[in-house]
Structure formats: C-alpha cells, structure tokens
Amino acid sequence: xxxxxxxxxxxxxxxxxxxxxxxxxxxxxxxxxxxxxxxxxxxxxxxxxxxxxxxxxxxxxxxxxxxxxxxxxxxxxxxxxxxxxxxxxxxxxxxxxxxxxxxxxxxxxxxxxxxxxxxxxxxxxxxxxxxxxxxxxxxxxxxxxxxxxxxxxxxxxxxxxxxxxxxxxxxxxxxxxxxxxxxxxxxxxxxxxxxxxxxxxxxxxxxxxxxxxxxxxxxxxxxxxxxxxxxxxxxxxxxxxxxxxxxxxxxxxxxxxxxxxxxxxxxxxxxxxxxxxxxxxxxxxxxxxxxxxxxxxxxxxxxxxxxxxxxxxxxxxxxxxxxxxxxxxxxxxxxxxxxxxxxxxxxxxxxxxxxxxxxxxxxxxxxxxxxxxxxxxxxx
Amino acid sequence: xxxxxxxxxxxxxxxxxxxxxxxxxxxxxxxxxxxxxxxxxxxxxxxxxxxxxxxxxxxxxxxxxxxxxxxxxxxxxxxxxxxxxxxxxxxxxxxxxxxxxxxxxxxxxxxxxxxxxxxxxxxxxxxxxxxxxxxxxxxxxxxxxxxxxxxxxxxxxxxxxxxxxxxxxxxxxxxxxxxxxxxxxxxxxxxxxxxxxxxxxxxxxxxxxxxxxxxxxxxxxxxxxxxxxxxxxxxxxxxxxxxxxxxxxxxxxxxxxxxxxxxxxxxxxxxxxxxxxxxxxxxxxxxxxxxxxxxxxxxxxxxxxxxxxxxxx
Numbered sequence: 280x281x282x283x284x285x286x287x288x289x290x291x292x293x294x295x296x297x298x299x300x301x302x303x304x305x306x307x308x309x310x311x312x313x314x315x316x317x318x319x320x321x322x323x324x325x326x327x328x329x330x331x332x333x334x335x336x337x338x339x340x341x342x343x344x345x346x347x348x349x350x351x352x353x354x355x356x357x358x359x360x361x362x363x364x365x366x367x368x369x370x371x372x373x374x375x376x377x378x379x380x381x382x383x384x385x386x387x388x389x390x391x392x393x394x395x396x397x398x399x400x401x402x403x404x405x406x407x408x409x410x411x412x413x414x415x416x417x418x419x420x421x422x423x424x425x426x427x428x429x430x431x432x433x434x435x436x437x438x439x440x441x442x443x444x445x446x447x448x449x450x451x452x453x454x455x456x457x458x459x460x461x462x463x464x465x466x467x468x469x470x471x472x473x474x475x476x477x478x479x480x481x482x483x484x485x486x487x488x489x490x491x492x493x494x495x496x497x498x499x500x501x502x503x504x505x506x507x508x509x510x511x512x513x514x515x516x517x518x519x520x521x522x523x524x525x526x527x528x529x530x531x532x533x534x535x536x537x538x539x540x541x542x543x544x545x546x547x548x549x550x551x552x553x554x555x556x557x558x559x560x561x562x563x564x565x566x567x568x569x570x571x572x573x574x575x576x577x578x579x580x581x582x583x584x585x586x587x588x589x590x591x592x593x594x595x596x597x598x599x600x601x602x603x604x605x606x607x608x609x610x611x612x613x614x615x616x617x618x619x620x621x622x623x624x625x626x627x628x629x630x631x632x633x634x635x636x637x638x639x640x641x642x643x644x645x646x647x648x649x650x651x652x653x654x655x656x657x658x659x
Numbered sequence: 660x661x662x663x664x665x666x667x668x669x670x671x672x673x674x675x676x677x678x679x680x681x682x683x684x685x686x687x688x689x690x691x692x693x694x695x696x697x698x699x700x701x702x703x704x705x706x707x708x709x710x711x712x713x714x715x716x717x718x719x720x721x722x723x724x725x726x727x728x729x730x731x732x733x734x735x736x737x738x739x740x741x742x743x744x745x746x747x748x749x750x751x752x753x754x755x756x757x758x759x760x761x762x763x764x765x766x767x768x769x770x771x772x773x774x775x776x777x778x779x780x781x782x783x784x785x786x787x788x789x790x791x792x793x794x795x796x797x798x799x800x801x802x803x804x805x806x807x808x809x810x811x812x813x814x815x816x817x818x819x820x821x822x823x824x825x826x827x828x829x830x831x832x833x834x835x836x837x838x839x840x841x842x843x844x845x846x847x848x849x850x851x852x853x854x855x856x857x858x859x860x861x862x863x864x865x866x867x868x869x870x871x872x873x874x875x876x877x878x879x880x881x882x883x884x885x886x887x888x889x890x891x892x893x894x895x896x897x898x899x900x901x902x903x904x905x906x907x908x909x910x911x912x913x914x915x916x917x918x919x920x921x922x923x924x925x926x927x928x929x930x931x932x933x934x935x936x937x938x939x940x941x942x943x944x945x946x947x948x949x950x951x952x953x954x955x956x957x958x959x960x961x962x963x964x965x966x967x968x969x970x971x972x
Contacts, residue, residue, distance in 0.1 A: 337741070339741065341737075342738075342742070348734065451729075451824055455755075489763070490766070493766075499767055573730055573759070575755035577756075580729075581728070621738055624738055630720070630722055
C-alpha cells in the first residue's frame with residue numbers, strides 16, 4: 280500500500296511540474312558555458328607548442344614566466360573589457376589610459392617629487408573619473424560607446440604626449456624606480472613574490488642561475504611578478520562578481536536588453552557607468568605595474584592594447600553584442616593570446632610571417648569557439 | 660562541421676611545418692630592435708643580418724615590437740634570453756626599460772652587443788661587449804653646423820618618431836649648433852605620409868621665414884620633399900636629413916637636399932653578427948665600441964652611395 284502511495288505523489292509531482300521549465304541533462308549543463316571554446320582552444324594551443332617548441336626553452340621556468348607575464352598583462356585589461364562588454368558597451372580608450380596613467384605617476388614622482396603612494400592614488404582617482412565621464416557621456420548622449428571611447432582614445436593620447444613634452448621636453452620619463460624606493464604601496468605593483476622559493480628551486484637545479492656579473496649565483500627567475508598576482512586577483516573578483524552576486528545579474532541584464540532590465544528595476548545607467556570605471560581601473564593597474572617594473576613611463580605605452588583586450592574577451596566566448604560571456608573565458612582568451620604571441624617566437628617563426636600566424640591562430644580559435652558553442656547550445 | 664575540423668587540422672599541420680626551427684648547425688643570434696612594423700629603415704639591417712648570417716653560416720632572428728612599444732620590446736628581450744641564444748643584439752631605445760632585461764641576459768652568460776640607439780656609457784653599464792652606433796646628439800650637432808655655415812637661422816625639425824628620445828636629441832643637437840632654442844621648431848609629424856606632408860606645408864605657410872629643414876629619416880623626408888615640391892620651395896630651403904633612400908639620393912643629386920647623414924645601418928647589423936660569431940668560435944673580440952656614423956652623403960660622394968640606397972646603405 281505504501282508503495283502505491285509514493286507512486287501517486289510522484290505522479291502528482293509530474294503533473295504539477297511547471298511547464299515553463301525545460302529539463303537539461305547535467306552533462307549538457309556542464310558544456311553550455313561561454314568558456315568551453317576557450318578551454319578547447321587553450322588545450323590545442325598548448326599541445327601545438329609542446330610539439331613545435333618543446334625543447335626551445337619555452338617550457339623552462341624562465342620561458343613560462345615570460346608568457347605568463349604577457350598573458351597576465353592581457354588578462355588584467357581583458358577582465359575590465361569583459362565585464363563592460365557583457366554590460367553591452369566597449370571601451371576603446373584602454374590603451375590610451377595606460378599611457379596616461381603611467382605618465383601621471385611618473386610626472387608626480389620624478390618631476391614634482393611627490394611620494395609614489397600619493398601619485399598612484401591620484402592616477403587611480405583620475406582614471407576612475409575619466410571612466411565615469413566615458414560612461415556618463417555614453418548614457419547621456421545615447422551615442423554608441425564605440426564613438427565616445429574612440430574620442431577618448433585620441434583625447435587621452437594627445438593630452439599624454441602634450442603634458443609630458445610640455446613639462447619635461449621628453450616623451451619618456453625615467454627614474455620612477457629610484458623615486459618609489461621604500462614606498463609603502465609601490466611594491467604592490469612592481470614587487471615579486473616567493474623569491475625564497477625560487478632560490479630553493481635554483482639550488483636543487485630546477486631553475487638556472489645567473490653565471491656572470493653582480494647577479495651571479497642568483498636564480499634567473501627572481502619570483503612571481505605582482506602583475507601576475509593582480510591578474511589572478513582581478514579574474515577571481517570579476518568571476519565572483521559576475522556569477523555569484525545580484526550585481527552580476529544586473530550586468531548580464533543591462534547588456535542583454537537594457538530596456539527590459541530597466542522595467543524590472545535594474546539600475547542600468549549605474550551598472551554601465553561602474554563598468555566603464557572598472558575598465559579604467561584595470562588599465563591603471565596595468566599602467567602602474569608597468570611603471571613600477573620598468574621604472575619609466577612613456578607617452579606611447581599601451582598602443583593597440585584596447586584591441587588586444589577585446590580580442591582576448593572574444594576568444595573567451597563573449598558576444599560582441601553584450602549580455603553573454605564569462606570572465607574565466609576572457610582569462611583563457613588572454614592566456615591563448617599570450618602563449619601564441621610568445622610561443623611563435625620560441626618556435627622560430629620568421630618575424631614577418633610571425634604576425635600572419637598570430638592572425639591565423641586567433642581566427643581559428645574564434646571559429647572553433649563559435650562552432651563548439653553552437654553545436655552544444657543548439658543556437659544559430 | 661567535420662569538414663571544418665579537418666580543414667583546421669590540415670592548416671595546423673601545415674603551420675607546424677613552417678614553424679619548425681631551422682637546422683641548428685650554426686650559432687643562433689637574436690637581434691631585437693625598437694622599430695614598429697611600419698618603419699622601413701630597418702630593412703637595411705635585415706639585409707645586413709641576412710648577408711652576415713649566410714657568410715658566417717649562422718642563424719640570425721630579427722624581432723621587434725609591432726607598435727614600437729618599448730615595454731613590449733623588454734618582454735621580447737626576456738623571451739630571447741629564455742631561448743638561450745649564442746648572442747643578443749639589441750638597441751637601447753630606453754635605458755630605464757631595457758637595462759634590466761639586457762643585463763639579465765649578460766648575467767646569464769649570453770654575449771650582448773648594443774646597436775643604433777643608446778650610448779657607449781649605457782652599453783657599458785649593461786655589461787654589453789660594445790656599442791655599434793652613431794652618437795645622436797653629436798650627429799644632430801654636425802648637421803646643425805653644416806646648416807649654420809649655409810646661413811640657416813630658423814628651421815623646422817620634422818620628427819616622425821617623437822616618442823624615441825634619440826630623435827629629440829637630434830633636433831636638439833641641430834638647434835644647439837645653430838645657437839637657437841628648439842621650442843616649436845620641432846613638430847610631431849606622426850608616421851602617415853599624407854599627414855606629414857600637410858603638417859609640413861601648414862608649418863611653412865605659417866612660418867614663411869623658415870630657411871632650414873631637418874628630417875629624421877625617409878619616413879619624414881619623402882613627404883617633406885613632396886610638400887616642398889608642391890609649394891614650389893624645392894631647392895630654396897636648406898634641407899638636411901638623416902638616413903638614405905633612393906628618393907633622398909635623387910634629391911641630393913638635384914640640389915634639393917644638401918646632405919644626408921648616413922649612420923651606416925648596414926654596419927650596425929653586419930658587424931655584431933660577425934663579431935659574435937668570432938667570439939663564439941675563437942674567443943676573439945674587439946676591445947672598444949664602434950662608431951658606425953655619422954657619415955655625410957653630399958652631391959660629391961653620392962654616386963658611390965646611390966647604387967645601394969635602401970638596400971645596403
């Protein structure tokens with residue numbers, strides 16, 4: 280008797296099941312993710328370079344740090360570009376912002392003798408203000424963000440070159456490393472972590488040692504650059520924000536259909552302006568790390584970086600039209616881009632052909648990505 | 660879908676054929692320049708390393724940051740170091756950015772020769788074997804001295820690579836030799852020929868008393884020639900330029916350009932490869948830096964130069 284009772288309840292459940300819900304198998308759910316194409320792409324790219332450049336030093340510790348740093352650079356600006364793109368907007372001023380923030384820091388520390396921590400805070404404040412202005416103009420004018428931020432690409436670049444020439448007669452301002460010596464927050468951008476670990480690794484022979492000059496005996500890899508730590512932190516922050524918070528849903532909604540989002544009470548304008556600010560923030564993180572690492576800022580830093588950020592995001596499976604994408608995908612896109620760019624060198628490709636291959640491999644990655652997504656989600 | 664995947668597989672396999680490293684019978688050197696892809700002047704250096712590579716039976720790879728971003732160049736040097744070549748040849752386009760990666764290469768036991776941009780002192784500080792290049796300020800000053808002798812009082816310096824400090828030094832050296840302030844006489848022309856031409860024309864229209872022009876290479880010299888031609892001023896303004904090309908040679912012959920400063924890039928590419936090869940094979944190396952320029956090319960010696968302009972000169 281009990282058996283039949285349970286059966287009835289099951290049947291009842293079956294009947295009252297909401298007809299608006301569609302059943303999806305767990306396997307299918309696992310595969311329907313924007314970053315799937317990027318995961319496959321990353322595996323392919325690594326397999327490719329293990330075959331053609333396995334013995335070239337690319338996968339020795341020094342080589343790994345090299346392409347990790349380049350990938351981390353792409354990742355830092357890609358996280359900002361990714362969230363903004365999911366929110367339905369572009370930011371083409373990222374590259375110019377990198378040059379601008381760098382010059383602001385270098386000018387204040389070297390030329391005006393202000394402490395580095397103050398210069399860094401001012402650079403971030405200025406960048407956030409310009410990001411907010413970008414967003415405000417897009418919202419207020421209703422112009423495409425493509426146009427507004429394209430204008431800022433030129434405004435910021437021109438202003439940067441003008442300011443640096445007008446104040447120092449140079450376009451490269453050096454001496455920041457000396458000026459930032461012992462600063463309480465500068466190490467957050469230019470320092471290296473786990474140097475003890477690498478000394479140990481070099482002692483047991485995994486990492487090579489310098490053989491000449493004042494650095495003789497030290498490991499060739501000094502530590503994990505803060506740039507890489509920043510990239511990882513931003514990826515985690517972006518991923519959690521996007522997938523685990525209400526604000527993340529607002530980002531998707533703003534980019535998917537902003538009018539519908541407004542009807543259900545999403546503060547679309549605020550979301551978009553905040554994302555423009557976040558994009559500017561990421562560019563400034565990039566710039567500050569670069570200035571602290573190399574000890575100088577140049578007015579032409581960051582040329583074309585806005586496109587590299589967008590490329591990473593698109594390889595990562597985000598849609599150019601907004602409302603769809605993932606931070607993990609963008610990070611993998613940055614990894615693929617960095618590994619391909621640096622890997623082709625290790626593989627010994629002739630320099631003019633090198634960019635042809637870069638283009639071809641990027642195209643293949645995006646095609647593969649799109650195909651896998653369509654195949655699995657059944658979208659057209 | 661299957662077809663596409665097969666096609667992609669074939670494409671990757673074909674790409675793999677192309678990217679297989681060349682045979683490793685000779686030594687392998689890497690030359691890293693700061694020049695963006697658009698800069699044609701470096702073609703002479705590419706020819707030089709091709710010739711030297713063939714003669715010495717070594718492999719020389721040429722690398723550059725596509726947009727001319729020097730931070731990217733630093734990454735390329737780090738990358739070159741990680742691939743353990745037998746020697747690195749690099750420019751010191753910005754000492755702050757490049758000294759770290761270059762001195763790391765030296766510390767790793769890789770011989771480094773610096774060329775083109777940078778000074779002998781910077782080269783020594785990095786620990787490089789030598790510098791093969793032309794002292795820029797002095798070269799600009801040399802050009803200014805010639806201009807002063809020709810009566811130049813007010814000039815225009817067309818700078819197509821404003822973000823490279825060496826280019827500004829040339830204009831400053833020129834101004835110093837004339838005994839005037841550089842001020843607004845240097846313009847940031849950009850790299851696009853049409854843009855350079857119209858900027859030069861606009862400058863000459865607003866500053867009609869300009870009687871001297873200095874261009875910093877073929878990139879800015881060619882559009883400037885076109886601008887002078889269009890304004891009917893060709894031959895009326897004392898015109899000096901850095902570097903050579905067939906158009907510049909032609910203009911020297913027809914008295915439009917007074918002189919071209921040849922820093923002999925061929926030597927900057929050729930000599931380091933030969934020197935590094937001899938160091939690797941026999942342990943011999945010259946003890947001092949080498950000045951590849953400045954050499955002045957004028958109507959008097961143009962015939963010798965003309966034949967190889969843009970190729971080996």
